Amino acid sequence: QKEVEQDPGPLSVPEGAIVSLNCTYSNSAFQYFMWYRQYSRKGPELLMYTYSSGNKEDGRFTAQVDKSSKYISLFIRDSQPSDSATYLCAMSAQGGSEKLVFGKGTKLTVNP
Amino acid sequence: NAGVMQNPRHLVRRRGQEARLRCSPMKGHSHVYWYRQLPEEGLKFMVYLQKENIIDESGMPKERFSAEFPKEGPSILRIQQVVRGDSAAYFCASSPQGLVEQYFGPGTRLTVT
Numbered sequence: 001q002k003e004v005e006q007d008p009g010p011l012s013v014p015e016g017a018i019v020s021l022n023c024t025y026s027n028s029a030f031q032y033f034m035w036y037r038q039y040s041r042k043g044p045e046l047l048m049y050t051y052s053s054g055n056k057e058d059g060r061f062t063a064q065v066d067k068s069s070k071y072i073s074l075f076i077r078d079s080q081p082s083d084s085a086t087y088l089c090a091m092s093a094q095g096g097s098e099k100l101v102f103g104k105g106t107k108l109t110v111n112p
Numbered sequence: 113n114a115g116v117m118q119n120p121r122h123l124v125r126r127r128g129q130e131a132r133l134r135c136s137p138m139k140g141h142s143h144v145y146w147y148r149q150l151p152e153e154g155l156k157f158m159v160y161l162q163k164e165n166i167i168d169e170s171g172m173p174k175e176r177f178s179a180e181f182p183k184e185g186p187s188i189l190r191i192q193q194v195v196r197g198d199s200a201a202y203f204c205a206s207s208p209q210g211l212v213e214q215y216f217g218p219g220t221r222l223t224v225t
Contacts, residue, residue: 006154032212043116043203043216044155088154097143097160097207099168100214104154 003027006089006103015112019076023089023103026070030091030101033065035074038086038105047087048074079110114139116206116217117186124223125194133189133220137206143167144187145214146179149201161187194224 006023013019021035031052036044048063050056050072056063062075072091076083086107090100117136125131137144143162147155157171161181172179176194181187191198201221205214 004154008152034213036216041221043218046213046215049213090155092212094212097167097209098212099145099157099160099171100155101157102147102154104152 001026003101004089004091004103007106008104010107010109012109012111013079015079015081015110017079017110019079019083019108019110021074021076021087021089021106021108023072024070025072025091025101027091027093027101028067028070029093031094032092033063033072034090034100035061035063036088036090036102037083038088040085044088081110081112084109116141116204116215118202118204118217118220120220121218122221122223124225126225127195128193131191131194131198131222133191133202133204133222134186135189135204135206135217136186137204138215140208141206141215142209143207144181145205145207146187146189147203147205147216149203149219151200155203158189191222194222196224198222199224 035048038044053067060077064073086105088105089103092098146158159179160168176192178190201219203219205216207214
């Protein structure tokens with residue numbers, strides 16, 4: 001079993017839709033959870049960062065962590081064509097500087 | 113504040129040649145990480161360095177790959193005697209000391225012919 005599982009999609013939605021992106025993980029030591037957005041042939045861009053369980057909101061983006069289920073989600077409200085990208089979840093066990101373990105990424109297309 | 117810088121952006125090498133990839137972290141960041149991204153794969157950790165120290169190289173292939181982050185200058189990822197399987201996008205990330213968030217550069221796309 002891989003440490004982090006993420007459905008690669010592709011996921012295609014109409015503009016204005018609510019998008020739900022998810023990852024599951026097996027390592028119960030993970031406590032720090034991040035979502036990155038990667039446009040084609042670009043570097044990953046940090047979107048959201050959460051610690052432990054709970055929700056965090058930033059504009060149209062909401063990150064949720066359910067440690068009991070080892071499940072994390074990213075919701076995008078009022079999706080825009082500019083949100084079309086690959087979304088990567090990433091995790092680490094310790095605070096401070098440590099390697100991140102990534103999911104494979106979900107490719108999202110928002111159609112105008 | 114400039115972001116993480118990587119060069120070259122594209123690198124073509126013939127089998128058996130050496131590849132050198134450079135990374136300058138964000139200003140004020142003292143920690144550097146290298147990741148590799150193969151087609152249809154996620155980012156895989158390779159090595160974590162601080163100035164003049166390798167902290168974690170658990171993701172580095174045992175042979176042909178090495179990394180350094182000297183006191184002065186950029187971090188270097190060096191691949192000796194490249195093979196076609198080394199073709200990938202190599203990303204560098206940096207973070208401030210004590211923080212878990214990592215900020216990525218634009219990557220170097222290595223093609224081995």
